Amino acid sequence: MKVNTDEIISVLKKEITSYGNELNVEEVGTVLEVGDGIARIYGLTGVMANEMVEFENGVMGIAFNLEENSVGVVVLGDYLKIREGFIAKRTKRILEVPTGDALIGRVVNPLGEPMDGKGPVNTKKTRPIEIIAPGIAKRHPVLEPMQTGIKAIDSMIPIGRGQRELIIGDRGTGKTAIAIDTIINQKGNDVICVYVAIGQKASTVANVVERLYKAGAMDYTIVVCANASDPASLQYIAPYAGTAMAEEFMYNDGKATLCVYDDLSKQANAYRQMSLLLRRPPGREAYPGDVFYLHSRLLERAVKMNEKYGNGSLTALPIIETQAGEVSAYIPTNVISITDGQIYLQPNLFAAGVRPAVDVGISVSRVGGNAQIKAMKKVAGTLRLDLAQFRSLEAFAQLGTELDAATQKQIDRGLRLVELLKQNQYQPLSVEKQVVGIYAGTKGYLDGIPVHLVQKYEEELYKWIEASHKDVFDHIHNKKELPEESKLKQLLVDFTDQFKKEHK
Amino acid sequence: MTDGGAYTYAMALSSVDGVDLKKTEEELLLVSGVLKNEDIKKYFLYPKISQAEKKEKLKNAFAALVSKTVMNFLYLLIDKNRENHIQQISHAFTQIVDQEYDRVRPHVSLSRNYPEAELQKILTMVEGLVSAKRDAFGISSPAKLEFLPETEVKPEMLGGIYLRLGDYMWDSSISRFLRDWKVKVLSGTIEKDAVISADIAE
Numbered sequence: 001m002k003v004n005t006d007e008i009i010s011v012l013k014k015e016i017t018s019y020g021n022e023l024n025v026e027e028v029g030t031v032l033e034v035g036d037g038i039a040r041i042y043g044l045t046g047v048m049a050n051e052m053v054e055f056e057n058g059v060m061g062i063a064f065n066l067e068e069n070s071v072g073v074v075v076l077g078d079y080l081k082i083r084e085g086f087i088a089k090r091t092k093r094i095l096e097v098p099t100g101d102a103l104i105g106r107v108v109n110p111l112g113e114p115m116d117g118k119g120p121v122n123t124k125k126t127r128p129i130e131i132i133a134p135g136i137a138k139r140h141p142v143l144e145p146m147q148t149g150i151k152a153i154d155s156m157i158p159i160g161r162g163q164r165e166l167i168i169g170d171r172g173t174g175k176t177a178i179a180i181d182t183i184i185n186q187k188g189n190d191v192i193c194v195y196v197a198i199g200q201k202a203s204t205v206a207n208v209v210e211r212l213y214k215a216g217a218m219d220y221t222i223v224v225c226a227n228a229s230d231p232a233s234l235q236y237i238a239p240y241a242g243t244a245m246a247e248e249f250m251y252n253d254g255k256a257t258l259c260v261y262d263d264l265s266k267q268a269n270a271y272r273q274m275s276l277l278l279r280r281p282p283g284r285e286a287y288p289g290d291v292f293y294l295h296s297r298l299l300e301r302a303v304k305m306n307e308k309y310g311n312g313s314l315t316a317l318p319i320i321e322t323q324a325g326e327v328s329a330y331i332p333t334n335v336i337s338i339t340d341g342q343i344y345l346q347p348n349l350f351a352a353g354v355r356p357a358v359d360v361g362i363s364v365s366r367v368g369g370n371a372q373i374k375a376m377k378k379v380a381g382t383l384r385l386d387l388a389q390f391r392s393l394e395a396f397a398q399l400g401t402e403l404d405a406a407t408q409k410q411i412d413r414g415l416r417l418v419e420l421l422k423q424n425q426y427q428p429l430s431v432e433k434q435v436v437g438i439y440a441g442t443k444g445y446l447d448g449i450p451v452h453l454v455q456k457y458e459e460e461l462y463k464w465i466e467a468s469h470k471d472v473f474d475h476i477h478n479k480k481e482l483p484e485e486s487k488l489k490q491l492l493v494d495f496t497d498q499f500k501k502e503h504k
Numbered sequence: 505m506t507d508g509g510a511y512t513y514a515m516a517l518s519s520v521d522g523v524d525l526k527k528t529e530e531e532l533l534l535v536s537g538v539l540k541n542e543d544i545k546k547y548f549l550y551p552k553i554s555q556a557e558k559k560e561k562l563k564n565a566f567a568a569l570v571s572k573t574v575m576n577f578l579y580l581l582i583d584k585n586r587e588n589h590i591q592q593i594s595h596a597f598t599q600i601v602d603q604e605y606d607r608v609r610p611h612v613s614l615s616r617n618y619p620e621a622e623l624q625k626i627l628t629m630v631e632g633l634v635s636a637k638r639d640a641f642g643i644s645s646p647a648k649l650e651f652l653p654e655t656e657v658k659p660e661m662l663g664g665i666y667l668r669l670g671d672y673m674w675d676s677s678i679s680r681f682l683r684d685w686k687v688k689v690l691s692g693t694i695e696k697d698a699v700i701s702a703d704i705a706e
Contacts, residue, residue: 025641028673029671045642058687
């Protein structure tokens with residue numbers, strides 16, 4: 001960029017002319033000690049909890065511990081550049097992040113500073129990262145669906161706009177994949193998505209961003225990134241910063257937004273680190289006493305606003321990583337109790353090729369049922385039951401015991417339904433396709449199809465309907481209801497016969 | 505001992521009936537100045553020397569120089585094993601006296617040495633500034649302030665004045681101005697309007 005020296009001289013002249021016109025007295029303190037991302041400051045007597053503090057080298061911090069003789073400040077940046085005796089100034093404002101349209105498509109750190117090398121984020125709008133969640137009077141029940149594009153979830157664990165649905169599972173079970181698919185599926189739905197990566201490898205985040213670019217999802221997505229190498233303070237504020245960015249669209253434009261926090265267990269670890277360094281007393285698993293509040297105040301900000309307040313929504317998809325399937329650990333139980341349901345991913349299902357590896361038996365959505373479209377509600381009603389029955393009978397099938405016809409039929413149906421619910425990564429399905437597919441499965445049209453051909457059947461069914469009976473999809477898409485059932489049945493009979501002939 | 509502990513001792517001494525605050529402050533400064541000496545510190549820290557012996561030494565050294573109240577206070581410090589905290593207590597006592605007599609101790613930094621007359625002018629300006637903007641400097645007393653300024657030369661400031669008063673700071677140095685400018689330039693927050701209005705002003 002060519003620097004226009006005349007412009008700079010001109011502005012300098014103006015600044016010099018008006019220099020000293022205003023008396024700007026600042027409240028300050030002196031750094032007593034600094035280490036491990038924490039600075040202890042003498043002075044700053046009037047500082048407020050959570051207020052931003054600026055060190056003389058420009059590094060920012062948050063006043064965390066207000067003690068009798070000193071203030072514990074968490075440094076947001078390189079603490080190695082801060083020395084004993086440095087002056088720290090009050091800013092009299094709590095931490096804010098830039099917000100607005102300029103952030104869409106950008107990868108930023110939790111302070112809103114760009115990390116994608118695409119220049120500065122040109123916005124003047126800011127929002128405080130911490131706000132009190134809206135009260136009951138401003139809220140509306142969760143009634144609109146937030147389609148993930150994943151059959152197993154949209155049919156049995158539906159998520160509504162404004163809901164908080166936890167994605168929980170061991171490492172490598174596909175938690176992030178579900179979140180990314182959900183973001184990709186929002187294309188064309190006028191939903192602003194925020195993906196908050198906390199404590200992850202930079203290369204992992206780069207892959208996710210690349211994937212979002214390829215799917216065209218960065219056109220409506222903001223990525224907030226606090227990598228594993230970033231200070232604990234940044235990892236701690238990242239989800240709040242991401243939420244503030246989404247809230248701008250929700251409160252000001254009345255838009256639907258989706259926030260993915262990947263993952264909150266790492267945020268809790270960062271908070272534990274900060275708390276221990278500040279010498280706050282450790283509790284269970286060495287987490288501080290207010291670790292529940294850490295997550296509850298974040299997830300309470302997920303909301304569906306009522307009409308008077310703009311109709312916007314913020315759907316939260318927090319992710320928690322369990323250790324060896326231990327859901328009764330401290331952080332998983334906390335977040336399970338805060339959220340409106342959980343999608344539980346099982347490593348054994350994942351290893352068996354059931355992907356997404358959703359354990360439908362213990363996964364639940366407490367409020368999403370009301371948000372499901374009528375057509376889906378109708379076709380998926382028996383799906384969970386069929387699968388539960390199949391799971392209980394599955395063991396017999398594995399033993400090779402001779403079974404009566406009814407049991408065998410249930411097992412056959414179950415095998416096909418499990419196959420039907422398998423879905424490749426980054427290939428979210430529209431709800432109309434899901435409805436038709438699941439209808440075919442639950443009504444027994446797949447019973448005569450060999451299990452290994454179920455996915456092919458499904459694929460060709462969608463293509464066939466799209467090519468020659470698109471009105472069926474249009475009907476479901478627009479009216480959210482099933483088309484005339486006799487017509488749908490006839491279509492499926494015709495297609496199934498044709499498919500069977502082709503694949504004899 | 506914490507600052508709070510020192511303040512408690514100082515507060516107790518200042519509340520003794522009939523104590524002359526300014527005189528006591530001077531006496532404490534004298535004692536703390538002497539006890540600052542490393543060898544004397546070692547003597548008072550040595551555990552094999554009895555408290556009675558330590559008191560005797562203090563009596564011989566200070567009885568003729570300080571009031572009976574201060575002497576008693578020193579004996580109390582020996583009894584409580586707090587004799588090595590006399591500096592902190594003296595500092596806390598000075599703060600109490602400052603508050604009582606509306607004394608302020610601005611720390612003024614300048615970029616170079618000024619002739620005495622000019623320096624006085626600057627300090628008078630600082631006095632006027634602080635008196636006029638008491639709220640901004642966190643001073644609640646409406647009474648006339650007694651100024652006890654300390655000055656320091658910091659060539660890196662390039663020009664202007666840096667004033668520190670307790671927890672408050674007024675930095676009008678050229679180096680601060682340039683630092684702020686650097687931030688503005690780097691963050692791209694220079695307003696186009698500012699350029700235009702500067703041109704019009706010309």
